Amino acid sequence: MTIQREQLEADVLIVGAGPAGLGCALHLANLITKHNASGAKPELSPENIYVLEKGREMGAHQLSGAILDPRGLRELVPDFEKTAPLDTPVTNDGVYFLSKSRAWKLPITPPPLANHGNYIVSLNKIVKWLGGLVEKEGVNLFTKFAGKELIYQGHGVAGVLTEDKGVDKNGKPKENFTPGYELRAKVTVLSEGTHGSLTKELVNRLKLDGLNPQVFGIGVKELWEMQPGRIEPGFVAHTMGWPLGSDMYGGGWVYGMRDNRVSLGSVVALEYANPEFDPHEAFQKFKTHPFVRRILEGGTLVRYGAKTLPYGGWYSMPRTYVDGALIIGDSASMLNAQRLKGIHTAIKSGMLAAETILEALKAGDTSTKTLKLYQEKIDQSYIKEELWKVRNFHQAFHGGLWKGMVHAALQYISGGRGLVDPMRSEAGYKDYAKRNGNGTLVDQSTRFKGDGKLTFDRLTDVFHSGTRHEEDQPSHLKVRDLDICSSRCVEEYGNPCQYFCPAAVYEMVKEGDGSKLKINAANCVHCKTCDIADPYQIIDWTVPEGGGGPSYDGM
Amino acid sequence: MKLLVIAEQRQGKWNNTSFETLVAAQQIAAATSGTVSAAVVGKSVAALAEELATKDVAEVLLVEHELLESYTPDGYCTGLKQVIEAATPDLVLFPHTYQVRDFAPALAAMLGKGMVGDCVGFRNEGGKLVFVRQMFQGKTVADVTFMGAAPWFASFQSGAFRADLLTAHRSGKAPVNAAKVELKAADIRTKPLEMFKEAKSAVDLTQAPVIVAIGRGIKARENIVQAEALAKALGGEIAATRPICDEGWLPLERQIGSSGQTVAPKLYLALGISGAIQHVVGMKGSRTIVAVNKDQHAPIFEIADYGIVADIFEVIPALTAELQKTKG
Amino acid sequence: MNTIVCIKQVPAKDAPLAIAGNWINESDIGFEMNEPDSYALEEALQLKEKHGGKVVALSLGPERVKQTIHEALAKGADRGIYIADDHFAQLDPLGAAKVLAAVIAKEKYDLVLTGLQSDDCGFGQTGVLLAGLLNLPHATIIMQIDVQDGEMKLKRELEAGWFQWIVCPLPAVLSIQSGINKVRYATMKGIIAAKKKQILTVPKDSLGVTVEPTQKIEKIYVPTKTKKTEFLTGTPKEMAAKLVQKLRVERRVI
Secondary structure, rough: OOOOEEEEEEEEEEEEEEEHHHHHHHHHHHHHHHHHHOEEEEEOOOOEEEEEEEOOOOOOOOOOOOEEOOHHHHHOOHHHHHHOOEEOOEEEEEEEEEOOOOOOOOOOOOHHHHHOOOOOOHHHHHHHHHHHEEEEEEEEEOOOEEEEEEEEEEEEEEEEOOOOEEOOOOEEEEEEOOOOEEEEEEEEEEOOOOOOOHHHHHHHOOOOOOOOOEEEEEEEEEEEEEOOOOOOOEEEEEEEEOOOOOOOOEEEEEOOOOOOOEEEEEEEOOOOOOOOOOOHHHHHHHHHHHHHHHHOOOOOEEEEEEEEEEOOOHHHOOOOOOOOOOHHHHHHHHOOOOOEEOOOHOOOOOHHHHHHHHHHHHHHOOOHHHHHHHHHHHHOOOHHHHHHHHOOOHHHHHHHHHHHHHHHHHHHHHOOOOOOOOOOOOOHHHHOOOOOOOOOOOOOOOOOOOOOOOOOOOHHHHHHOOOOOOOOOOEOOOOOOOOHHHHHHHHOOOHHHHHOHHHHHHHHEEEEEEEEEEEHHHOOOOOOOHHHOOOOOOEEEEEOOOOEOOOOOOO | EEEEEEEOOOEEOOOOOOOOHHHHHHHHHHOOOOOOEEEEEEEOOOHHHHHHHOOOOOOEEEEEEHOOOOOOOOHHHHHHHHHHHHHOOOOEEOOOOOHHHHHHHHHHHHOOOEEEEEEEEEEEEOEEEEEEEEEOOOOEEEEEOOOOOEEEEEEEEEOOOHHHHHHHOOOOOOEEEOOOOOOOOHHHOOOEEEEEEOOOOOHHHOOEEEEEEEEEOOOHHHHHHHHHHHHHHHEEEEEEEEEEHHHHOOOOHHOOOOOOOOOOEEEEEOOOOOOHHHOOOEEEEEEEEEEEOOOOHHHHHHOEEEOOOOOOHHHHHHHHHHHHHHHH | EEEEOOOEEEEEOOOOOOOEEHHHHHHHHEEEOOHHHHHHHHHHHHHHHOOOOOOEEEEEEEEEHHHHHHHHHHHHOOOEEEEEEEHHHEEEEEEHHHHHHHOOOOOOOOOEEEEEOOOOOOOOOOOHHHHHHHHHOHHHHEEEEEEEEEEEEEEEOOOHHHHEEEEEEEEEEEEEEEOOOOOOOOHHHHHHHOOOEEEEEEEEEOOOOOOOOEEEEEEEEEEOOOOEEEEOEEEEHHHHHHHHHHHHHOOOOO
């Protein structure tokens, strides 16, 4: 249907209200206030900063462990220790190696994982709070609005089309059909978080890939209310080993929070060989280890969630600036995989983007001529300082845990260079080992069911993510060639989408003599695993109608 | 304790939940050594009053007036206010019907009192009556007590009490007394017009007394007609879990669960439904739950009163046949 | 056609409920506009489109409810009234209605709309009580409103698929049935415009309303499962017969 779209214009459009996007918005608003106060021209207004957030409210889609390195927040909000909803300082740090029944604490916590001076936080709460600060500055925040498509202009970006609302399952307008806006901005900031959908499109179209492709891990998390006293607030445990084999990159975490809350989860790099590996099930198994079980027994599940993390590090960062646009935070893969921290770099990148944007607005030039300043600032900041030292860290483990440890140790003493620099890598989906299937669907009746008390099946967990979507809308998960699912994939990989999706979105069902892919789009928790891990790269995760998705209260 | 039940009639026919309320009143009276009176409101409803008098009540109040022939909130409030002021009951009970929702809270407020509506039960705790009602869409229940002096007002949810437990009057018949009410046409501000049934009324599953719900076990769209026949034989409505509606086999309005309707019918028949939590939250308040599934470990059995581990395609026709047989 | 819409902010439908005595722990959960009230708001906005006039969004509660008023303004309400009361959750239906009525009484309006009931408490009394307190005619479970010559023809829903038309004068209070319209989305322009619309803050204590509670929620709890599943055995025919028997005689549901 040809739609008449209303046009809106902003100075700056920020897509995604996470720590990077809000860090950018808040810092820019502060800079603008100072700029205006100094009498400099042109006069600018924070009201011309628009922030789009696809979630129902601020923080709804924010999920992280999380241990916050406060340096980013300290710069953004100097009195954050008094005003931010920090849960508890880290009091007790440990790294554990797990076997099936035992846990060995490493005698020394490796320095990258030493968290003294850091805080355990709920990123959802931090972002909610930051959103409040941003709003106070007069910035225009739009929740339940998604960036659906980029508006291209010349060699760059001129803005974003927001999603159409009120479209039925078959693509027809409903009674309350509301077309998306044509939102133009002098600078568009892509802060969509891990594997942003607009970012993916931009990077592909303008060939912005870094030296290595971006690679990701999937994190599965539960928030529990435990029986009092099992662990103290501030207790931090990072685990390696069981239930993951030494050929898999990942581990688990358990953090003690206030009010008897426990944050726990497990992360696995989406670079494993077995296409039938189920990350959700691995996490459920993790909970049955005596080390974890004794903490959770008698407690209740409060919330569930899943999200991917960008592991690739410095060499996998895309070019971060084009005419009219900047890429910041997780969308630009600024996570420090060695320290497992990305919030502080996200905030810092947002602030550096803000500084760059102010210059661009002052100069009246938003082309790469001015915007390249952003990358220069990154290069001169602690973002590069930190990420450069671990530039080959994640890639080092591609040969397995033990080899990786050796590489990592050598990198540690050589400022990141190690034995091979740069360590090249490929996209994770290339790691699947093909199976010699005979074309029959893998029996799903033996999938993990859980005991309903300590462990849960995916549907029960998804229910606890608070995820909901307007039911009557087109599926936001676009599979470019459904035939591949029922013909090639059945044989070659056994339809791994049924396994890697932590929300039971994908199912292969019998149809006549063959099979077809059934997509339960409404279960989606917006983790992006499918787009990343599908072996044929035919799944495009696109934004559903705004407001849909999980509700990560307290996560 | 003096109880007064306001029974509901329309055009000479009872709303049968009134009898459930009478049962509730009898039980409360038994627990508090109280008496139960019943009232019927309308015009030319003496026969209905006589019918009430055959139940185990102390007295029947016949509240008749020209202007009470058709229900209006003003008419009922003004009229019943006078009845209550004259009869001085401690507790006034109603069935929680659409009509009661329309006037009863205002009636209570006119007397400066509050109403506890849509209760699913009560308890007598050492002389203090505690009313139980659902909150947060059935996820929780709440104990509610009245504050201040009588009269108190409460309504009971349909199905909370069993009408068949209503006992007859011990010595034949209770006295039927006319309750005088004064009403003027000017008191009644809204004018009721004709009632009608809609040709294509949207289904309201929350009002269905019986629901037959199908899940993935139904396998194909062609099989739904069997379940519909069973629903018809039971006098109920067909409903489904989300996957069925996702496929378009039944319209979205028939969906039960966290993203569909929440229901609590007298009888819920779950056919080929596994019992995922998304569905269960929409129906676990049902009074009687029957589950049929060939997987004995299906979670649905945890909340079922009756379980049948068998092939639904053998059970459905057997049930339908049995029902049609015994109906005659 | 000036309309006042009473809108409640309630915990999000899927928020994990942490019961705390006679209410719930409100930290860490999301809040949203009570869905039934969103239909009332939509109805008010459609009446405004048909007959002109202004729509006022009214809400009562702690500071967070202003977010819901903003939403109403973003959808097209002209101004908002926020009655500040941190202990709103402890008010009984009559108490809440008295507070709302005290504010409404000071306004000029033709119609007051509410949703049918709230998704948290579900008392379903507010509209009816408001009518009583304001001495106005009212009707509930309204499916359709036709306005002509200063009065309304209303379609009211009855049980079992029946409906009824009623003639009702203005001004009046109506409780709107859910699903009678398709709720509109707030547009970006609407959200921007909403920032400039007025929200009047009225502290509850300034109203001089004395609220004597008529009822008290003693405690909230999850109903305990006392269910024991009875598994039937035999052939399908035998089980069917047994089941019908039990449903008929033991349970009396058919």
